[in-house]
Amino acid sequence: MRKDIAEDPERNRIILDLDVYIFKRIENEEEKEERRKEIFEFIQYLKEEGLFEYLELGVIFIDERVLAPSYKKYKYEISGSRKVKEEIDGEIVRMPPRDLRKEMSGVLQQEVNEMSEEELLARMRKIRKDELSRSGIEEYNMAYFSEVFSPGILKERYSTSLEANPNIKKNYKKIEDIKIPEGLNYIFINEERKE
Template sequence: MKKIKLLSILGMIILLFTGCLSESDRAERVLQKHLKDRYGEEFVIYGMGKRAGNVRRWYEAAVVYPKSYIGTRKENDSYYWGKGFVELNNGMKGGDTYGGVLLNESANEFYGKKLKELFGENYLAVLDVGGYYEYTDFEKEMNKRKKSYEKSPNGMFPPISGGIYIFGRVENDKDREWYRKQIYEFIQFMKETGTFEYVALWIVIADERVLSDEFIVNNEDKEKLVEIYNKKDKDFREQRAKIMKKYTKSYDETLEENIRKRTENILKSHLYNPNGNNVGFAKLTYYNELLVTPLYSKKYIKSQYLEDNYRLKDYDKEKDVEFTEEFY
């Protein structure tokens, strides 16, 4: 009897405590539990606010990411942030988009081994696997999507977008042709794995010397490069080459492992932002793009009615890899 009475008192205390919490506090607790149950770890939640449509009501967190990110570059990189939701219409039920972050990372890893084989260590894959997803494993997700795409071959589909950034050196036509061949080989890998049909991304070859110790701290030269690029100066190539030549020794003297570490510490959101705001892009490679090529599959071009802008190509020969910019 005493035990029953004690449980009743505890129950009343819990109900009283719960009643004292605001709706937003309860929503955040629901979201935190949802994230913990789904991903097995505690999350940071920012910007929790109430939203309402004609019928639907919900709370939305602008940013969610694992607490394990704290103190790492991912904490400050929006590429690794998801959003959180708590539906109110049918009781409090949590949801999130962080699984899309894991899916993007899985895609980066999937292509990463081939990119390393073809281009070496100094690359960054910043991919965005758009659309509704069922799996956070890229291969599983693409196998599932391909089956649905095959049922409606002319329908719309979310492409693999974003960019692949290679840090290297292009000083003559021979270098340019080497990169053309390597990019062609990468496309063949995408075709072999059945993922090239669904791409709309860019490959950028950027001057590796932007990673040198001296260039990183020289804001004057960075601003000068942006200025002459924006002016579309006809002597841009020569001016750029003259400025960057100063950093050849600084780059060559930097240990390779330090260069790779610096590449890994670049904020991916400064290279690609799926929301279209690529403000940070100019700060890193905009003025030092040596070669740029769009990889748009035939299926994507047709689905978006872009035939007037992009040529339909099978990429069965190296010359199908065309550069929209050549600054070397």
């Protein structure tokens, strides 16, 4: 490291921008609380290691049915389908028709149930990095997500948002600071999910 950078704390920092993709559904509130605890513990670990000061962390829970062999076929059907407006958690979103979503959910679940862990891992490895984005695999498959912004990263990258809403600043000293909302455009139909 250059001496002038090493001696200037404003230029000598580690900015950590992580996106963690978990290919598993959260089935119930108990499981959601367990995931919240794991995220909280990970943040505490990053603090201990000195990696929290400039942290931007996204934890994205992707429905594992995207790993099924027929997923691409349904993906094209879904993208070509006429979208309908649905209200989910008080928000109006445009979704593919419910009957197509229901058929796809059942077929892909059956396929995933028949896959071995090795097959699932092999399918995960085939996902290209450029597909891991809001307009890619996340668009309709993100069941839940959690975003963590350290005070330092808020000041560095999101100062306008911080000034407009100072309540977004959190030090993540308590587990309740971790939020895990549902993805509004989540396309799969589960028995437990309220539609």
